[in-house]
Amino acid sequence: MAEPAANARPEPRLDGLAAEFYAYCATGTLRFQRCEACGAWRHLPREMCPSCASSKWTWEASSGRGRIFSWTVTHRAPHPAFAADVPYAVVVVELEEGVRMVSGLRGLAPEALELDLAVEVGFESVSAEFSLPYFKPSVEGEPAS
Amino acid sequence: MGFLGGRYAIAGVGETDWSRQSGRTPLTLGLQAARQALTDAGMEARELDGFLSYSEGDSADGLHLASGLGAQPSYTAEIVGGGSSAEFLVATAAAAIEAGLCTSVLCYRAMNGRSGRRFGTQQDGGFSFDQIDPFAGFFSAQGMTTPAQHYGLIARRHMHEYGTTAEQLGAVALAFREHACGNPHAMMHDRPLTMADYLASPLIADPFRLLDCCLESDGAAACIVTSLARARDCRRRPVRILGAVTRAGGPHVYHYGLPSITEAAGQHVAPRLFGMAGLEPGDVDVAALYDCFSFVVLLQLEDYGFCKKGEGGPFAAGGRLGIGGDLPCNTAGGQLSEAYTHGMNNLIELVRQLRGTYTGSKRQVSEAEVGLCTGWGGPEVASGLLLGAGA
Numbered sequence: 001m002a003e004p005a006a007n008a009r010p011e012p013r014l015d016g017l018a019a020e021f022y023a024y025c026a027t028g029t030l031r032f033q034r035c036e037a038c039g040a041w042r043h044l045p046r047e048m049c050p051s052c053a054s055s056k057w058t059w060e061a062s063s064g065r066g067r068i069f070s071w072t073v074t075h076r077a078p079h080p081a082f083a084a085d086v087p088y089a090v091v092v093v094e095l096e097e098g099v100r101m102v103s104g105l106r107g108l109a110p111e112a113l114e115l116d117l118a119v120e121v122g123f124e125s126v127s128a129e130f131s132l133p134y135f136k137p138s139v140e141g142e143p144a145s
Numbered sequence: 146m147g148f149l150g151g152r153y154a155i156a157g158v159g160e161t162d163w164s165r166q167s168g169r170t171p172l173t174l175g176l177q178a179a180r181q182a183l184t185d186a187g188m189e190a191r192e193l194d195g196f197l198s199y200s201e202g203d204s205a206d207g208l209h210l211a212s213g214l215g216a217q218p219s220y221t222a223e224i225v226g227g228g229s230s231a232e233f234l235v236a237t238a239a240a241a242i243e244a245g246l247c248t249s250v251l252c253y254r255a256m257n258g259r260s261g262r263r264f265g266t267q268q269d270g271g272f273s274f275d276q277i278d279p280f281a282g283f284f285s286a287q288g289m290t291t292p293a294q295h296y297g298l299i300a301r302r303h304m305h306e307y308g309t310t311a312e313q314l315g316a317v318a319l320a321f322r323e324h325a326c327g328n329p330h331a332m333m334h335d336r337p338l339t340m341a342d343y344l345a346s347p348l349i350a351d352p353f354r355l356l357d358c359c360l361e362s363d364g365a366a367a368c369i370v371t372s373l374a375r376a377r378d379c380r381r382r383p384v385r386i387l388g389a390v391t392r393a394g395g396p397h398v399y400h401y402g403l404p405s406i407t408e409a410a411g412q413h414v415a416p417r418l419f420g421m422a423g424l425e426p427g428d429v430d431v432a433a434l435y436d437c438f439s440f441v442v443l444l445q446l447e448d449y450g451f452c453k454k455g456e457g458g459p460f461a462a463g464g465r466l467g468i469g470g471d472l473p474c475n476t477a478g479g480q481l482s483e484a485y486t487h488g489m490n491n492l493i494e495l496v497r498q499l500r501g502t503y504t505g506s507k508r509q510v511s512e513a514e515v516g517l518c519t520g521w522g523g524p525e526v527a528s529g530l531l532l533g534a535g536a
Contacts, residue, residue: 010290012282044280044399070305070406072297073351074288079267082288087351090289092298092401100401102298104287110351115305132286 007080011130017045024059025131030121031059032099041097064121065138066095073110093119093135107136147387147422153239154376154383154535156249157186157369158493163332163484166260167363172205174365175255176213182251182367183214187380190214193369195250196221197238199230199487203262205255220247228435229392229520230254231488232528236389238370249375254489255365263361264485265291280399292437293350293358296523299400300352300440303407306455309443311352313458315343317439318356318481320466325478327468327508332360333482357439359480366489368496376535383535384499387515388422390414391528400524409441410527411448411519419450422531424515426450429531431498431510432472433491433518436479442466445519449529473498473510492518492530499534 012018017033024031032043037054048055069092077083089110094100105113106122118138123131159181161167161174169177175198183190193216196207200223207221220241226233231254238250258264267290284290303309322338325331338356346356376383393413395403419425426449434445443457451472452460465471477483477494484490495516503509513534520528 010282010285012286013279016279018280018282043402044283050402069401070298070302072294072301072353073348074294075348075351077288078265078291078294079285079288085288087348088288090284090287090294090298092302092406102284102287102289102401134287 009081009126010079011126014129017047020059021045022130025123025133026125026129028123028131030062030064030133032062032097033057034060041099043099043101062099062121063096066093066119066135068092068113068115068117068119069094069100071105071110071113089113091119091135104132104134105136106134148236148389149239149243149386151385151387152373153242153370153386154373155235155368155386155496155532156371156376156379156383157182157188157381158367158496159183159185160366160486160490160493161364163330163362163364164259165361165363167257170205171203171255171257171261171365172209172213174257174363175205175210175253175367178253178255178365178367179210179214179251182369185381186369188249188369190216192249193251194219195238195241195247197223197234197250197252199224199226199234199254201225201227201262203256203258210251210253218247220250226392227521228437228488229526229528231492232389232518232520232530233391235368235370235386235492235530236391236528239386239389242370242372249369249371251367251369253365253367254486256486257363258485259361260363265293265358265361291350293353296438296440297350297353299406299444299524300438303440303444304352306407307458309458311344311354312340313443313462314352314357314439315340316462317436317442317466318343320461320464321436321475321479321481323467324476325482328477328483331478331483332362333478353438353440356481359437359485360482362484362486364484364486366486366493368489368493373535382500384496385533385535386530387424387533388418388529388531390418390421392526393417393528394526395524403524406524407444408454408524409444409448410521410524411445411529414519414527414529415449418529418531424531428515429472429517430513431476431495431516432474433495433516434474435488435491435519435521436475436481439481441523442474446472449517449519468508468510476508476510488520495532499532501534
């Protein structure tokens with residue numbers, strides 16, 4: 001396998017539970033682990049429930065809808081692959097299920113970001129195995145894609 | 146009373162010059178800092194039989210450092226621990242001596258943080274969370290690869306919740322810069338700073354400007370931990386280890402999943418640390434708060450109990466962090482304005498304050514008997530040391 005170019009966009013290692021999370025993303029579905037014992041949702045993917053320590057879980061579909069919990073706007077790209085994108089926002093989204101997720105933002109200028117802004121998930125297909133989830137402003141009344 | 150009965154002390158401290166391009170290897174830098182610490186303590190290199198360091202794969206290991214000094218170690222360890230490590234090393238050194246593994250330990254950090262592997266960029270072989278964090282891919286794929294971005298998310302939320310302002314972050318940068326201007330050794334010596342300068346500095350990872358971020362620097366810093374009895378025979382006044390709490394944190398390292406992302410893990414450290422030493426925040430005469438970013442100082446002021454939650458900004462903006470203030474903090478300039486050695490340089494300055502090294506100059510904190518040194522400022526982990534002027 002060829003080494004990725006130095007300026008290629010970094011991709012997550014598709015192994016372990018991350019591989020399962022991103023396999024759902026590749027089908028355009030946002031799923032999180034949910035504890036079978038206590039019902040708590042969780043992200044990032046882990047073997048055990050941080051609430052009750054159960055090791056039983058299922059992957060359950062998220063509504064894909066949430067609100068902006070925090071953000072940062074990168075003005076100086078630390079990685080050459082993102083140099084053309086500045087300024088770009090990285091957001092923390094609190095989904096309706098209560099799970100928080102760090103993700104990218106599309107469809108909105110960073111300076112228009114607001115706390116509690118309603119957003120919904122979308123996906124960019126990077127390769128057959130990998131789709132990058134991002135969030136965009138919600139359109140009222142329409143289901144998340 | 147106190148950590149391991151109060152039987153351990155820091156006997157010597159030393160560092161190299163700070164620069165953007167040392168032209169030396171981390172091993173050479175480490176040796177130079179070690180020799181300075183030995184001279185400071187008045188100890189022979191062969192007396193060192195423990196070597197502890199921390200690294201992101203960019204330091205010098207203990208066996209090579211010991212070999213370079215002609216020492217024969219009976220205990221060496223290197224940990225991967227980031228900014229909570231300096232305190233962890235000092236505590237572990239005392240514990241190793243207590244356990245009989247060794248008798249005098251060199252704790253050090255050596256790095257070419259500017260000319261070698263940089264934390265602020267992935268260019269030129271710089272740092273990436275991918276090297277240390279199995280979850281890093283979830284962030285790096287979104288263009289989030291450096292500490293400034295992670296802490297920026299926390300700072301933005303803190304601004305939402307408590308009304309923290311850019312000027313309050315700037316107050317930290319200005320206070321530490323003023324200290325650097327009184328420290329001829331500091332990288333930012335002779336570079337005085339105004340609030341207008343601060344506000345005009347470019348945004349890096351909003352809300353952080355360039356001057357909210359620590360320096361990137363080449364250099365090494367070291368201290369020698371030994372028994373209080375041995376330290377009493379050394380050249381300098383011993384600095385006693387009154388309390389040590391290492392790596393206390395929340396239930397998991399993915400802090401975005403915690404109920405609050407604006408609480409530093411210091412809230413887990415502080416009660417244990419002060420309880421162990423029988424002290425309270427009000428007893429602290431001088432502080433070395435971890436300052437990878439200006440904002441992190443505000444978080445720690447709150448979570449170590451120097452002010453109420455959310456009031457770190459007004460506390461700092463009230464001029465309390467200066468020498469002569471209520472809580473003189475990072476009196477050599479800190480990592481924001483002296484140099485960045487992953488926390489170790491702040492610890493060394495605290496030791497010197499507690500010894501009264503600067504007595505007779507404006508740099509000396511008056512009646513400095515108790516010092517607090519903290520590591521890391523994030524929600525995941527933190528560590529703390531309480532040090533006391535020895536006798």
